[in-house]
Amino acid sequence: MSLKLMADIFINNWPMFMRGAGMTLLISMIGTIIGLVIGILVGIIRTIPVPEKGAKRTLLVIVNKLLSIYVEFFRGTPMIVQSMVIFYGTAQAFGIQMNRIMAGILIVSINTGAYMSEIVRGGIVSIDHGQFEASDAIGMNHMQTMINVVMPQVVRNILPATGNEFVINVKDTSVLNIISVTELFFQTKSIAGATFKFFEPYFIASIIYLIMTITITRVLRCIERRMDGPASFIMAGNQMQVERPEDIVYKKNKDR
Amino acid sequence: MEKVIDVQHLRKSFGNNEVLKDIDFSVSKGEVVCIIGSSGSGKSTLLRCINLLETPTSGEIIYNGKNILDDKHNIYSYRTKLGMVFQQFNLFNNHNVLSNCTVGQIKVLKREKEEAEEIALKYLENVGMAQYINAMPRQLSGGQKQRVAIARALSMEPDVMLFDEPTSALDPETVGEVLKVMKDLAKSGLTMLVVTHEMGFAREVSDRVIFMDKGVIAEEGKPEEIFNNPKEKRTKEFLHRILSNN
Numbered sequence: 237m238s239l240k241l242m243a244d245i246f247i248n249n250w251p252m253f254m255r256g257a258g259m260t261l262l263i264s265m266i267g268t269i270i271g272l273v274i275g276i277l278v279g280i281i282r283t284i285p286v287p288e289k290g291a292k293r294t295l296l297v298i299v300n301k302l303l304s305i306y307v308e309f310f311r312g313t314p315m316i317v318q319s320m321v322i323f324y325g326t327a328q329a330f331g332i333q334m335n336r337i338m339a340g341i342l343i344v345s346i347n348t349g350a351y352m353s354e355i356v357r358g359g360i361v362s363i364d365h366g367q368f369e370a371s372d373a374i375g376m377n378h379m380q381t382m383i384n385v386v387m388p389q390v391v392r393n394i395l396p397a398t399g400n401e402f403v404i405n406v407k408d409t410s411v412l413n414i415i416s417v418t419e420l421f422f423q424t425k426s427i428a429g430a431t432f433k434f435f436e437p438y439f440i441a442s443i444i445y446l447i448m449t450i451t452i453t454r455v456l457r458c459i460e461r462r463m464d465g466p467a468s469f470i471m472a473g474n475q476m477q478v479e480r481p482e483d484i485v486y487k488k489n490k491d492r
Numbered sequence: 493m494e495k496v497i498d499v500q501h502l503r504k505s506f507g508n509n510e511v512l513k514d515i516d517f518s519v520s521k522g523e524v525v526c527i528i529g530s531s532g533s534g535k536s537t538l539l540r541c542i543n544l545l546e547t548p549t550s551g552e553i554i555y556n557g558k559n560i561l562d563d564k565h566n567i568y569s570y571r572t573k574l575g576m577v578f579q580q581f582n583l584f585n586n587h588n589v590l591s592n593c594t595v596g597q598i599k600v601l602k603r604e605k606e607e608a609e610e611i612a613l614k615y616l617e618n619v620g621m622a623q624y625i626n627a628m629p630r631q632l633s634g635g636q637k638q639r640v641a642i643a644r645a646l647s648m649e650p651d652v653m654l655f656d657e658p659t660s661a662l663d664p665e666t667v668g669e670v671l672k673v674m675k676d677l678a679k680s681g682l683t684m685l686v687v688t689h690e691m692g693f694a695r696e697v698s699d700r701v702i703f704m705d706k707g708v709i710a711e712e713g714k715p716e717e718i719f720n721n722p723k724e725k726r727t728k729e730f731l732h733r734i735l736s737n738n
């Protein structure tokens with residue numbers, strides 16, 4: 237073990253490391269985004285007020301039951317097992333082999349969706365009841381309330397939790413090597429196999445993982461701050477007073 | 493006079509607690525009606541039943557000759573005809589002042605953005621908040637928030653405005669600015685139904701005062717009658733209590 241060896245392994249194999257890191261980032265990013273969308277949709281459906289009777293009630297009750305089974309199932313089983321079940325299960329059931337990357341994205345998405353559903357539900361519950369009442373009073377229906385008032389606030393509030401899911405996904409996509417998705421862990425394993433060195437490639441991989449997760453955390457912090465907007469606002473009307481005589485002259489010249 | 497809203501035999505129970513007991517009353521076009529009464533007498537519940545934030549247990553609410561409690565009635569379009577102002581303002585936290593006043597117009601009434609903004613600006617001007625169109629709700633004081641909330645409701649151009657203790661959550665200094673706006677609205681001929689503890693406002697502005705006690709309308713009449721010559725013993729007691737506190 238030496239720094240020289242570490243450097244050599246990286247220099248000789250960096251395209252593989254980078255491709256692996258790229259794949260990891262791609263799958264975990266798409267998986268997190270789709271997972272967030274699933275979570276939001278499930279959250280919206282689960283908060284539809286259930287009518288007291290009628291066919292709509294029966295339908296809603298059934299859908300809600302199915303959704304909680306979905307959440308329970310994917311939160312309650314390891315992703316590594318889900319990967320095997322979904323990848324080999326579909327192969328057996330339909331006689332086709334799924335594209336491994338697609339399978340990876342699918343697994344990460346529905347897994348994240350299950351967690352995000354609960355996070356979104358918590359986010360919706362924590363929104364001040366007055367926001368719903370004001371939306372009702374203005375004549376919005378459930379969908380309009382969710383899209384225009386509630387979800388924008390929920391998404392802002394759950395952004396830290398979503399970032400957390402993203403970071404978890406970056407690390408957890410490593411289990412997809414079980415179905416031979418060429419993410420960072422899989423690539424590292426190949427490099428280790430080819431060089432007969434284990435500590436160095438995995439150490440390099442851990443550094444790459446760390447760089448990815450730290451960067452994601454930082455970037456999300458920035459987005460959070462951007463979403464909060466400026467601390468102060470501009471008085472309308474004062475903007476007009478800002479117009480100086482030279483601006484007016486400039487405008488006149490431009491018009492000519 | 494033409495009745496805008498006519499409430500008949502309205503009852504509302506929470507579990508086995510009957511909060512509204514057979515309420516009959518109506519609001520006519522252009523009328524300003526104040527509802528007074530002690531805490532827990534059911535004033536808010538009555539207001540919230542009228543725009544169906546609470547579902548009445550039984551009774552009828554007649555609007556435009558139709559009972560809106562019929563199953564078929566479209567409650568969403570009905571609610572756009574009633575503007576509601578809450579004690580806690582309830583501005584949309586994710587929208588700035590202008591957008592608070594346009595989002596309902598655009599999404600629910602399907603108005604064009606330009607038209608909606610023009611209308612919103614007109615009402616923001618009326619409540620003295622036109623300068624603040626870029627501000628977010630969290631950047632405003634309570635009185636400013638409430639004035640925006642009034643403009644938001646007015647922007648929907650409703651037939652009736654409902655106010656549920658609009659000044660109760662305000663600092664004493666800012667109560668005046670909101671009451672001033674409401675007085676102007678009352679003078680402009682808007683139909684208003686106001687739950688309030690501001691007896692001065694009720695006396696000065698209203699055409700009719702309703703005194704509620706324990707889920708019933710105990711007494712109603714012109715403000716001079718209610719405040720100067722209350723007939724009911726409980727009205728006298730209530731007024732005595734509240735006026736000696738102020």
Ligand SMILES: Nc1ncnc2c1ncn2[C@@H]1O[C@H](COP(=O)(O)OP(=O)(O)OP(=O)(O)O)[C@@H](O)[C@H]1O
Nearest residue numbers: 506509511529530531532533534535536537538657
């Ligand atoms: N959602 C609810 N569930 C159960 N009981 C309720 C609910 N809302 C109101 N009540 C009860 O109904 C009664 C009337 O309440 P309401 O809020 O209408 O009174 P109010 O006259 O507006 O009082 P205040 O002047 O304090 O606002 C109270 O006893 C209250 O506890």
Ligand SMILES: [Mg+2]
Nearest residue numbers: 535536537657
């Ligand atoms: Mg009340």
